[in-house]
Amino acid sequence: MAQIRGNIQQKELPSDVVNTPIRRRVADLDHAGGDTGAMQAFASLRDANVVLDGPVGCHVMPAVAVVNYTDSIPYLQNVTCSDLSETEVTLTGTLPALKEKVARASADGRQVFIVSTPVSELIGAAWTTEFEDVPGSALFFDSHSLDDDEWKSRDRALLFLWEHRDHFVAPAGAASAPARTRPSVNIVGPTYGNFNSYSDLAEIKRLVAGIGADVNLVYPFEAHAYETKQLADAGATIVMYKEYGSSLAREVGLPAFDAPIGLEPTTEFLRGLGRALGLQAEAEAFIRLEKRTTLAAWQDIWRSTHSDFFANAPVAVVAPPTYKDGLSYYLGEELGLPVSFSAYRTGPESAPNEDVRATLRDLSPSPMLVFGSINERMIIAQEQLPSRFLQCSFPGAVVRRATGTPFVGYAGAVWLLQCVCETLFDVLFANLPTSATPTKASVATREMLAEAPQIVAAQGKGKNSVVSWTDEAKSLSAVTLKRVPFFVRVSVSKKLRAEAEHLAAERGTDVTEDVVREVTARYAPRR
Amino acid sequence: MCPAFGAIRNLLRMEDSMPIVISSGDGCLYGHTFVAHFYVANRPIYSPGVSSEIWAKGSAFDELRSMVHEMAEKHQPSIIPICSLCVSDTVGLPFDLLPKQIGNTEIIYVPLPAYSVHTHARAKDIVVDSLVWRLPPQRKERSGVNLIGEIFPSDPIHIDEVLRRIGTHVNTHVPGPRWEDYVAMVDGSLNAPVHPFYSDSVRRMKQKQGLPFVEGAPVGIDGTYSWIVAIGEALGLDKARVEAVAREERERVKVAMADYPLSGLTFMVAGYEGHEFLLVRLLIEAGASVPFLSTAVSANPLARIEAAWLEEHGCRVLYGANFDEEISALGDRPYDCVIGTTPLCAHAKELGIPSIYYTNAIATRSMMLAEGAADVLALVTQTVQAKRRYERVAKFFAEDEGPLKRTYTSWAPTIDLTAQLIANDRV
Numbered sequence: 001m002a003q004i005r006g007n008i009q010q011k012e013l014p015s016d017v018v019n020t021p022i023r024r025r026v027a028d029l030d031h032a033g034g035d036t037g038a039m040q041a042f043a044s045l046r047d048a049n050v051v052l053d054g055p056v057g058c059h060v061m062p063a064v065a066v067v068n069y070t071d072s073i074p075y076l077q078n079v080t081c082s083d084l085s086e087t088e089v090t091l092t093g094t095l096p097a098l099k100e101k102v103a104r105a106s107a108d109g110r111q112v113f114i115v116s117t118p119v120s121e122l123i124g125a126a127w128t129t130e131f132e133d134v135p136g137s138a139l140f141f142d143s144h145s146l147d148d149d150e151w152k153s154r155d156r157a158l159l160f161l162w163e164h165r166d167h168f169v170a171p172a173g174a175a176s177a178p179a180r181t182r183p184s185v186n187i188v189g190p191t192y193g194n195f196n197s198y199s200d201l202a203e204i205k206r207l208v209a210g211i212g213a214d215v216n217l218v219y220p221f222e223a224h225a226y227e228t229k230q231l232a233d234a235g236a237t238i239v240m241y242k243e244y245g246s247s248l249a250r251e252v253g254l255p256a257f258d259a260p261i262g263l264e265p266t267t268e269f270l271r272g273l274g275r276a277l278g279l280q281a282e283a284e285a286f287i288r289l290e291k292r293t294t295l296a297a298w299q300d301i302w303r304s305t306h307s308d309f310f311a312n313a314p315v316a317v318v319a320p321p322t323y324k325d326g327l328s329y330y331l332g333e334e335l336g337l338p339v340s341f342s343a344y345r346t347g348p349e350s351a352p353n354e355d356v357r358a359t360l361r362d363l364s365p366s367p368m369l370v371f372g373s374i375n376e377r378m379i380i381a382q383e384q385l386p387s388r389f390l391q392c393s394f395p396g397a398v399v400r401r402a403t404g405t406p407f408v409g410y411a412g413a414v415w416l417l418q419c420v421c422e423t424l425f426d427v428l429f430a431n432l433p434t435s436a437t438p439t440k441a442s443v444a445t446r447e448m449l450a451e452a453p454q455i456v457a458a459q460g461k462g463k464n465s466v467v468s469w470t471d472e473a474k475s476l477s478a479v480t481l482k483r484v485p486f487f488v489r490v491s492v493s494k495k496l497r498a499e500a501e502h503l504a505a506e507r508g509t510d511v512t513e514d515v516v517r518e519v520t521a522r523y524a525p526r527r
Numbered sequence: 528m529c530p531a532f533g534a535i536r537n538l539l540r541m542e543d544s545m546p547i548v549i550s551s552g553d554g555c556l557y558g559h560t561f562v563a564h565f566y567v568a569n570r571p572i573y574s575p576g577v578s579s580e581i582w583a584k585g586s587a588f589d590e591l592r593s594m595v596h597e598m599a600e601k602h603q604p605s606i607i608p609i610c611s612l613c614v615s616d617t618v619g620l621p622f623d624l625l626p627k628q629i630g631n632t633e634i635i636y637v638p639l640p641a642y643s644v645h646t647h648a649r650a651k652d653i654v655v656d657s658l659v660w661r662l663p664p665q666r667k668e669r670s671g672v673n674l675i676g677e678i679f680p681s682d683p684i685h686i687d688e689v690l691r692r693i694g695t696h697v698n699t700h701v702p703g704p705r706w707e708d709y710v711a712m713v714d715g716s717l718n719a720p721v722h723p724f725y726s727d728s729v730r731r732m733k734q735k736q737g738l739p740f741v742e743g744a745p746v747g748i749d750g751t752y753s754w755i756v757a758i759g760e761a762l763g764l765d766k767a768r769v770e771a772v773a774r775e776e777r778e779r780v781k782v783a784m785a786d787y788p789l790s791g792l793t794f795m796v797a798g799y800e801g802h803e804f805l806l807v808r809l810l811i812e813a814g815a816s817v818p819f820l821s822t823a824v825s826a827n828p829l830a831r832i833e834a835a836w837l838e839e840h841g842c843r844v845l846y847g848a849n850f851d852e853e854i855s856a857l858g859d860r861p862y863d864c865v866i867g868t869t870p871l872c873a874h875a876k877e878l879g880i881p882s883i884y885y886t887n888a889i890a891t892r893s894m895m896l897a898e899g900a901a902d903v904l905a906l907v908t909q910t911v912q913a914k915r916r917y918e919r920v921a922k923f924f925a926e927d928e929g930p931l932k933r934t935y936t937s938w939a940p941t942i943d944l945t946a947q948l949i950a951n952d953r954v
């Protein structure tokens with residue numbers, strides 16, 4: 001459950017503790033490295049140009065190819081690279097190429113950030129002595145690209161921005177900080193490449209406005225570098241995601257709040273924020289209003305039969321910490337879906353992909369819903385699991401730019417509840433018998449039911465003889481049925497029995513393990 | 528995309544290959560994994576973990592070696608390509624110490640330092656070259672043509688049908704889905720790199736195996752004719768028969784293309800795949816004006832004929848182009864259609880110019896012979912016809928302010944979009 005963090009403890013700081021372990025072997029890597037994270041943080045600023053000190057691939061992979069499928073932006077227009085070639089790598093070092101790019105990137109008065117990449121870190125770049133530390137000059141950020149994961153790097157980058165707040169120069173004619181009459185808050189995060197952040201941000205803004213507060217800065221996503229020092233002007237800081245931003249929030253020194261997932265956490269969040277800003281009455285009034293508006297949908301769904309399925313619909317969640325903890329709490333504690341498995345996608349306690357695969361494969365019953373990334377989606381397909389996939393994490397190409405799909409706040413509680421119900425309806429539909437266009441399997445079942453007695457007789461076992469099941473077949477059948485969603489288990493069980501006995505009768509044998517396996521295979525999900 | 532991805536993509540598409548990607552770091556590997564799972568295959572991508580400590584100790588190689596053994600013994604793939612990206616190739620892991628073969632599995636080192644590979648096209652050449660290097664000597668008895676180039680699945684069938692009429696056939700086609708497609712190359716009597724960037728592969732096969740090659744591709748009216756004639760000459764086939772078939776096919780292409788006249792239309796084409804040359808040829812033959820072709824590929828001996836043909840037909844070839852230059856060129860004249868990279872198309876769409884992304888839309892289509900020409904030109908025509916829809920959207924987003932401002936920033940290309948729209952009479 002999300003915590004209200006009046007004072008962020010040192011041990012909670014991502015810069016110090018959050019890092020996905022470097023593994024000996026990797027199958028389907030699920031997090032980016034330090035260069036990508038830093039680039040995504042700096043590029044989010046509206047007046048920043050980012051120069052990645054590396055070959056063309058280090059630029060076009062994160063800032064053109066991947067960002068198009070995480071943020072649906074054709075490419076990040078304020079990112080470029082030093083475009084290293086053999087000459088730089090083997091002879092001159094990166095400095096000459098870098099200087100030229102930095103000069104170009106600085107030409108329009110923007111704040112330039114130089115970010116190291118594995119190649120530049122490997123061959124060593126002598127930039128530090130070259131770029132003078134005069135206000136507004138290009139800043140170099142050592143992204144620890146070989147060792148830090150994207151989250152830690154974002155956190156370090158945001159802290160770096162705060163530490164350099166006096167370095168940034170507002171252009172002539174830039175609007176000065178507005179004089180506020182209402183209390184205001186900072187929203188720290190998101191950056192590019194953060195799953196679902198457009199909706200989450202919209203919902204947090206809605207909640208802030210709801211209790212009568214202003215947003216001071218959405219940092220870095222809607223801010224300029226020169227506004228960094230204005231972070232101190234707010235009354236509180238909301239940290240959108242646990243993965244990064246806490247170090248900045250701590251240094252800014254205001255009361256800090258995590259974005260909430262679930263009903264109770266959201267209520268607590270609003271009350272806490274209200275107290276911190278002196279808006280207790282407004283917060284209470286907003287909570288009352290929300291119950292009659294946004295949350296009326298939640299209450300109606302909750303009162304419907306929809307929620308009766310929940311206790312028999314196991315779920316699994318694999319995500320970075322904010323969503324893993326938030327979804328596990330909301331789905332498990334508040335909605336009552338058994339969380340049969342949850343794992344951190346990144347961070348010090350993250351589960352290697354192969355462990356996630358083994359767990360999902362062996363869970364019995366299989367989770368009906370799996371919240372995860374493309375990796376879990378592939379595991380479901382490759383292991384032929386009956387689970388439905390819902391995306392809650394990168395990697396995995398997705399379009400999440402409509403702002404109506406938050407996971408956080410009251411609107412997030414409604415959206416997630418709706419997703420769960422719709423997916424369960426889909427599971428139900430997929431398991432209903434169909435008669436309009438009979439499938440091969442259902443024809444077989446019907447014909448078999450009609451012909452079974454004759455077939456048994458024809459096999460010479462006598463009209464009244466029953467096809468018997470071996471013990472192995474019985475236990476295999478039980479195991480198989482356990483993997484089937486509970487509320488359709490009865491019809492599947494009938495079908496399995498009928499077809500297995502039909503097949504056995506045809507062959508004049510008992511129902512053996514092989515027979516059960518063959519029948520089950522008819523219903524195995526196609527890849 | 529990272530140039531090395533051109534190679535990784537092809538190796539992952541091989542059913543009996545299990546590539547190991549030695550990334551430069553997690554940022555690098557994440558990018559390759561992300562796009563591979565989107566574009567290429569629902570299959571795992573394996574790597575030894577890397578960090579500054581691992582690079583300093585050199586322990587990545589030990590892990591790589593044990594991975595190679597385990598994978599070969601457990602899964603017995605036909606090949607395990609070792610894709611070595613920037614850092615591992617710069618550090619210089621002792622790839623020579625890897626076994627060449629474990630059981631029936633070939634272990635093949637594929638050097639892919641992006642800083643020297645530069646383009647997808649070059650990376651694909653490196654793959655074919657690295658794999659072919661492992662082949663046994665060319666057979667004494669040889670026949671047929673080895674097609675080299677990523678073409679549409681039906682293309683080899685149509686090409687084979689044409690080749691049989693002149694007295695030869697398609698021996699094999701690479702990059703193919705199986706190792707045996709490559710192995711079969713030793714049975715062929717001629718290499719036909721139908722995409723003009725497999726220069727290292729075919730040159731090496733000529734030196735090592737004595738296998739000649741023919742430039743060009745059966746694309747467009749002239750191209751189809753000259754390619755068939757060139758194959759006939761290289762194999763010493765019956766001249767009259769070859770000439771008759773070449774003329775017949777030329778006529779078929781002409782007829783197919785007649786349904787899609789593009790005269791009066793101006794196109795911008797920019798690509799990094801390497802077969803942009805062939806597309807521009809088709810567009811020009813259909814009557815379009817293509818003032819220049821911008822390609823990330825560097826000048827390549829195999830592209831000589833294509834480049835010369837394009838120059839003759841009023842199209843300048845700009846090698847090693849980058850997208851800042853391409854985007855700036857959008858303002859040079861009113862274009863009717865842009866076929867290019869993601870960034871270029873994004874800007875063109877903002878200007879109201881119908882646009883499609885080369886890699887997703889064109890690279891997946893056939894271009895060869897009559898069927899291919901019709902297929903590509905149908906797509907292009909459909910795109911051009913959507914002009915009004917593109918303009919309507921561009922106008923809506925440009926009408927309120929001056930130069931369009933995005934919530935994200937812009938520095939490289941500076942185009943005053945409204946001025947452009949007015950200049951081109953679109954608002």
